[in-house]
Amino acid sequence: MSKTIKIDPLTRIEGHMAIEALVDDGVVKEARSAGTLFRGFEIILQGRDPRDANRLTQRICGVCPTSHATASALCIDDAFGLTNKIPDNAKLIRALILGANFLQSHILHFYHLAAPDYVDAAGAVGAVSPFVPRYEGDYRISGQANAELVNHYVEALDIRRKCQEMLSVFGGKMPHNVSTVPGGVTEKPTEDKITNFLWRLNEIRDFVDNVYIPDVIYVANSYDDYLGIGKGCGKVLTYGGFDLPTGRFFKAGVVSEDLKLEPFVSENITEDLKYSWYADSGSGRNPAEGQTEPKLDKKQAYSFLKSPRYNGKVVELGPLARMISNYVQNDAGTKKLVDSLLGQLGVGTDALFSVLGRHAARALEAKIIADAMADWLQILKPAEPVIVANEVPAEGTGAGLTEAPRGSLGHWMTIKDRKIERYQVITPTAWNASPKDDKDQPGAVEQALMGTKVKDRDNPFELVRIVRAFDPCLACSVHLLDANKNASGVFKVV
Amino acid sequence: MATKEYPVVWLQGAGCTGCSISVLNAVSPRIQNLLLDEVVPGHHLNMLFNATIMAGEGEAVIEVLKDTETERKGGYILVVEGAIPTAADGLYGSIGERGGRHLTIEQSVAELGANALVAIAIGTCAAYGGIPAGKPNPTQCKGVKELFDEKGIDTLVVNLPGCPVHPDWFTGTVSVIMFSGLDAVKLDNVGRPELFYGRLIHENCPRRADFDKGRFAEKLGDQGCLYKLGCKGHYTNADCPIRQWNNGVSWCIKAGSPCLGCVEPEFPDGMSPIYEIVTFEDLK
Numbered sequence: 127m128s129k130t131i132k133i134d135p136l137t138r139i140e141g142h143m144a145i146e147a148l149v150d151d152g153v154v155k156e157a158r159s160a161g162t163l164f165r166g167f168e169i170i171l172q173g174r175d176p177r178d179a180n181r182l183t184q185r186i187c188g189v190c191p192t193s194h195a196t197a198s199a200l201c202i203d204d205a206f207g208l209t210n211k212i213p214d215n216a217k218l219i220r221a222l223i224l225g226a227n228f229l230q231s232h233i234l235h236f237y238h239l240a241a242p243d244y245v246d247a248a249g250a251v252g253a254v255s256p257f258v259p260r261y262e263g264d265y266r267i268s269g270q271a272n273a274e275l276v277n278h279y280v281e282a283l284d285i286r287r288k289c290q291e292m293l294s295v296f297g298g299k300m301p302h303n304v305s306t307v308p309g310g311v312t313e314k315p316t317e318d319k320i321t322n323f324l325w326r327l328n329e330i331r332d333f334v335d336n337v338y339i340p341d342v343i344y345v346a347n348s349y350d351d352y353l354g355i356g357k358g359c360g361k362v363l364t365y366g367g368f369d370l371p372t373g374r375f376f377k378a379g380v381v382s383e384d385l386k387l388e389p390f391v392s393e394n395i396t397e398d399l400k401y402s403w404y405a406d407s408g409s410g411r412n413p414a415e416g417q418t419e420p421k422l423d424k425k426q427a428y429s430f431l432k433s434p435r436y437n438g439k440v441v442e443l444g445p446l447a448r449m450i451s452n453y454v455q456n457d458a459g460t461k462k463l464v465d466s467l468l469g470q471l472g473v474g475t476d477a478l479f480s481v482l483g484r485h486a487a488r489a490l491e492a493k494i495i496a497d498a499m500a501d502w503l504q505i506l507k508p509a510e511p512v513i514v515a516n517e518v519p520a521e522g523t524g525a526g527l528t529e530a531p532r533g534s535l536g537h538w539m540t541i542k543d544r545k546i547e548r549y550q551v552i553t554p555t556a557w558n559a560s561p562k563d564d565k566d567q568p569g570a571v572e573q574a575l576m577g578t579k580v581k582d583r584d585n586p587f588e589l590v591r592i593v594r595a596f597d598p599c600l601a602c603s604v605h606l607l608d609a610n611k612n613a614s615g616v617f618k619v620v
Numbered sequence: 621m622a623t624k625e626y627p628v629v630w631l632q633g634a635g636c637t638g639c640s641i642s643v644l645n646a647v648s649p650r651i652q653n654l655l656l657d658e659v660v661p662g663h664h665l666n667m668l669f670n671a672t673i674m675a676g677e678g679e680a681v682i683e684v685l686k687d688t689e690t691e692r693k694g695g696y697i698l699v700v701e702g703a704i705p706t707a708a709d710g711l712y713g714s715i716g717e718r719g720g721r722h723l724t725i726e727q728s729v730a731e732l733g734a735n736a737l738v739a740i741a742i743g744t745c746a747a748y749g750g751i752p753a754g755k756p757n758p759t760q761c762k763g764v765k766e767l768f769d770e771k772g773i774d775t776l777v778v779n780l781p782g783c784p785v786h787p788d789w790f791t792g793t794v795s796v797i798m799f800s801g802l803d804a805v806k807l808d809n810v811g812r813p814e815l816f817y818g819r820l821i822h823e824n825c826p827r828r829a830d831f832d833k834g835r836f837a838e839k840l841g842d843q844g845c846l847y848k849l850g851c852k853g854h855y856t857n858a859d860c861p862i863r864q865w866n867n868g869v870s871w872c873i874k875a876g877s878p879c880l881g882c883v884e885p886e887f888p889d890g891m892s893p894i895y896e897i898v899t900f901e902d903l904k
Contacts, residue, residue, distance in 0.1 A: 132678070132717065133677055133678045134678060134714075134716050134717040135671055135677060135678070135681065135682075135715060135716040136677055136678075137671045137672070137674055137676065137677040137681065138671075138672065138673065138674070138675075138677070140637050140672075141637065142632070142671075142713070142714065142715065144716075144717065164705075164712045164713070164758075164759060165634050165705075165712075165751075165752045165758070165759060165761075166752075166758030166759060167751075169756065169758045170751065170752075170754045170755065170756070170757075170758065173755075174892060174893070175892065175893035175894065175895065175896070177893070177894065177895050178888075178892055178893060178894045178895075181880060181894050182751060182754075182888065185636050185638065185750075185751050185783060186636060187636050187637070187638075188635075188636040188637040188638020188639065188640070188641045188642075188784060189636075189637055189638075189641060191636070191638065234644075238673060239672075242675045247675065248675070251656070254656075254666075255666055255667050255668050255674070256655065256667050256668075256670060256673050256674040256675060257675050258675060258676065259675070259676040259680040259681065259684070260675035260676045260680075261676075261677075280652050283644065283650070283651050283652055284650065286644070287644065287645050287647075287650075287651075287867075290641075290645055290866055291645075291866045291867045291869050293866075294865060294866035294869040294870045294875075295869055295870065296875075297870075297875065298865070298870050298871060298872050298874065298875025298876075298877055299865035299866060299870060299871055299872060299875070300641075300642075300645070300865075300866055301636075301638040301641050301642055301784050302638060302783060302784065304872045304875050304877035305875050305876070305877060307840060307877070309840070310841070312840050312841055312875055312876035312877045313870075313875045313876055314841075314876075511841070512841055513839075513840055513841040515839045590677065
């Protein structure tokens with residue numbers, strides 16, 4: 127017998143999300159994810175001063191504003207002709223600001239957004255808000271181990287806050303840092319700030335090494351079936367990110383399940399519109415020429431999320447993509463950490479394509495970034511410049527491709543008469559949570575849900591664990607609108 | 621003496637979750653104190669609904685909203701984060717499904733607002749519309765007070781604007797309510813507590829001496845007053861220069877960046893272009 131399971135709202139994510147799964151004989155046959163908020167950032171940006179995009183796009187997402195700050199700064203640098211003039215200090219400080227927020231976001235994601243699906247918080251502190259109501263049943267950790275994980279939930283609240291305090295040493299404030307701007311950064315790397323930042327970082331590194339990573343491994347051992355659940359599309363993509371004086375810290379690439387690498391070329395990105403509420407005439411275009419023409423009476427459409435594809439293929443973005451890309455490109459640090467993790471879990475690289483593989487990749491990435499940040503601090507040059515003067519050009523085009531905690535992020539802009547003519551954003555969640563494309567291929571999250579066995583329809587842990595492992599950010603997905611008006615005038619999700 | 625409970629429903633509308641994240645950055649009290657302890661001795665916040673942190677989801681949490689509205693009538697605090705989209709009957713923003721239909725943000729803010737002890741509009745989007753209401757305001761976003769006025773809801777609205785809100789402005793307002801009662805919250809003419817928004821940035825700015833002596837930064841990264849780079853501190857009311865951000869580590873002007881005027885009802889359109897001089901007269 128088939129039944130539809132609908133979860134609306136799906137909480138503990140960034141933004142507003144609903145999922146729907148058609149379950150037949152206990153197995154998910156079809157799945158759809160939908161965002162339930164539309165703000166129209168790309169429309170609001172039109173006609174404004176191009177520099178303002180750098181301030182305003184951060185407000186797309188309060189969890190990862192630094193990624194939008196970085197992407198928009200790179201995009202504006204490009205449009206203003208500044209890309210090759212950015213001072214080394216500015217590259218390093220931008221990377222430190224971005225890195226600090228990766229740490230904040232990853233720790234928040236594991237402990238505060240995802241862990242309540244695995245750790246019995248109410249069992250440790252009592253049935254109080256916000257720990258109840260919740261799904262009941264499949265909590266497999268108990269006693270002292272459970273109490274310790276709940277203590278770490280509380281400790282992680284302090285650590286993620288301290289990540290933002292560290293970020294503010296160079297970023298001025300968080301959320302929404304003020305220092306990452308077109309041309310460089312506004313804050314100078316004086317020696318006192320470098321040391322101040324370093325010792326804040328050291329406390330966070332200690333937590334990542336001795337609490338976060340061991341906790342992820344403990345959860346993985348307790349829920350080891352989730353190393354085989356939620357496999358997904360089996361192909362990952364990363365634009366690469368963290369622009370250091372020596373080049374990109376994370377290496378761009380497209381990698382298949384059998385660990386075959388192909389180079390990433392941004393021209394191969396297209397956005398399909400068949401199942402999105404946009405006029406089909408814009409389908410299959412590269413975002414640099416992207417068109418956003420809403421069309422609400424499209425019968426088969428079920429999302430205002432477009433379907434980004436790479437060479438027509440469905441791909442997954444995020445920490446897993448970055449770790450796998452670095453791994454196959456023989457980054458020594460990544461290889462050592464990933465191999466050690468796989469050894470501890472007693473699994474092969476194929477297990478990375480799973481719910482817990484994604485959590486583990488996120489935790490290892492936190493360590494790799496935190497350790498590297500300590501090195502970046504030491505090559506700052508206090509007496510040297512942090513910004514290059516700039517002016518708004520009459521015309522120009524720009525692209526800013528970087529990485530956000532949840533995957534690759536791109537901003538594209540056209541300037542006309544010193545104003546923004548067109549601004550397009552493709553967020554990582556737009557890729558991961560996209561609807562079906564022109565060839566009817568379901569999106570990455572939809573594929574990860576399909577084929578999943580659901581043990582208890584009233585408490586569908588499997589579904590929410592799969593979706594949350596992608597760390598979805600729906601407010602990020604700027605196109606999203608959910609307004610499929612059916613004949614009776616009732617608006618339906620998906 | 622029994623602990624006085626303040627049930628809290630925290631709704632997220634057209635926003636970025638940045639105000640929730642900012643409140644997670646609270647220092648004294650910390651977020652764990654806000655959630656679990658008596659913030660003021662004898663007084664406890666009971667966070668019944670917040671989509672970012674609560675364990676539950678789906679139907680069960682939508683029921684929490686209804687139960688709070690009916691069972692705690694007049695006794696709960698409604699916190700609204702994000703603006704309220706009102707175009708297309710509010711369907712640009714939904715917080716979940718109820719009875720097979722979208723429960724829109726507009727509908728839930730109005731329903732819960734009518735029966736709340738007080739509504740706290742947290743962040744500039746909830747207070748005045750903010751960026752989602754920026755030109756051309758594609759989804760006809762509004763702030764809480766404007767919506768209440770249209771719907772004839774007379775529940776007190778306390779505006780705590782900021783993009784995002786400073787965590788102290790929230791914990792401080794909660795403290796006033798717990799310690800001295802709702803009547804003790806003194807609001808300015810745009811609904812903000814004078815305790816936090818009573819002075820201009822310009823009055824307390826560490827670069828004020830540069831302004832007085834005519835030493836102006838000509839480009840970002842320079843020393844001197846940031847007025848010529850578009851600083852809006854001379855008509856922006858907040859205590860950022862004294863309180864600072866993120867546990868007192870820094871704030872916008874300290875980091876060399878002009879004040880955006882993010883706590884004012886005119887943000888962002890009246891503050892744009894952000895890096896150009898906009899005078900107080902320009903706003904009128």
